[in-house]
Amino acid sequence: MSEDKKLTAENAAAENISDEKEAAMDKIANESQSAYINKMHLYGRIWTLLALAAIMAVPVLFCIHLNTWPKASNVFKALASVAPLFYITAIIETTAYTPLLGTGGMYLSFVTGNISNLKLPCALSAMEAAHVKSTSDEGEVITTISIAVSSIVTTAILALFVLAFRPVLPYFTKEDSFFAPAFKQVLPALFGALGAQYFTKHWKISLLPILALVIFLIFSPGTGSGTLIPIGVVLSIVWCLVLYKLKWL
Numbered sequence: 001m002s003e004d005k006k007l008t009a010e011n012a013a014a015e016n017i018s019d020e021k022e023a024a025m026d027k028i029a030n031e032s033q034s035a036y037i038n039k040m041h042l043y044g045r046i047w048t049l050l051a052l053a054a055i056m057a058v059p060v061l062f063c064i065h066l067n068t069w070p071k072a073s074n075v076f077k078a079l080a081s082v083a084p085l086f087y088i089t090a091i092i093e094t095t096a097y098t099p100l101l102g103t104g105g106m107y108l109s110f111v112t113g114n115i116s117n118l119k120l121p122c123a124l125s126a127m128e129a130a131h132v133k134s135t136s137d138e139g140e141v142i143t144t145i146s147i148a149v150s151s152i153v154t155t156a157i158l159a160l161f162v163l164a165f166r167p168v169l170p171y172f173t174k175e176d177s178f179f180a181p182a183f184k185q186v187l188p189a190l191f192g193a194l195g196a197q198y199f200t201k202h203w204k205i206s207l208l209p210i211l212a213l214v215i216f217l218i219f220s221p222g223t224g225s226g227t228l229i230p231i232g233v234v235l236s237i238v239w240c241l242v243l244y245k246l247k248w249l
Contacts (some may be wrong), residue, residue: 033137037103044107051111092233100124100134104144112151121194122150204243209235 063069097115098106101123109119123134126146132138165172172179199206209232216231217223243249 040103040107044103048107048111088230092230096233100143101147102134102140102143104140105147108144108147108151112147112154114154117190117194118154119147119150122146204248205236205240208239 093115094110097109097120100120101109101115105119105123109115112119123143123146126142127134127139130138130142132142134143171177173183174180199210212235213228213232216228240249
């Protein structure tokens with residue numbers, strides 16, 4: 001009996017040591033993750049501010065070079081009609097995209113732009129190929145790498161084609177050019193190709209928002225994307241909640 005008690009005590013001690021080691025490893029992992037996220041936020045804010053300064057420097061340098069400055073009243077008057085739409089879109093995009101893009105991917109995407117057309121599909125495809133979730137540590141790494149590679153490749157390809165097609169591009173983009181009608185449909189073709197795979201894969205979710213936006217455009221064909229995107233996002237969220245409550249998802 002004494003030997004059994006001794007073995008039981010040793011097993012209990014071993015289990016306690018194992019639990020303590022596991023707890024210590026979890027603590028180290030959490031501290032490492034927190035340090036990584038804090039560093040990403042620091043670098044992300046720095047590069048965001050630098051990118052903002054570079055963007056704002058372009059019109060300022062033009063004004064300095066041409067020695068002409070717009071009146072502040074004209075600038076604010078022009079912004080008054082469009083800025084509120086972009087503010088709403090920015091809030092919705094930040095709220096909707098951040099959980100999918102991760103910390104590093106979020107800063108990369110919002111600095112380099114073209115999120116819904118390129119960065120988000122690239123991140124989703126990479127996570128799907130790697131079989132990881134967006135909220136996991138692996139998903140954080142995968143999204144950051146995929147968006148970084150996407151940004152580098154996009155910039156390299158754009159630079160290459162700009163240099164290659166610069167001599168002949170004016171002939172393609174002229175109003176009387178044979179290719180002019182095709183160039184006017186580039187964005188709709190791009191959006192359609194990107195959206196089709198998700199619409200067919202999640203047709204229950206996409207059915208109502210698409211029909212609602214089509215009907216909206218029939219009665220108001222001049223509505224811009226800055227208005228349609230928030231409407232579509234809100235409709236999609238509400239419709240997903242309805243489908244979830246009805247247990248149709």
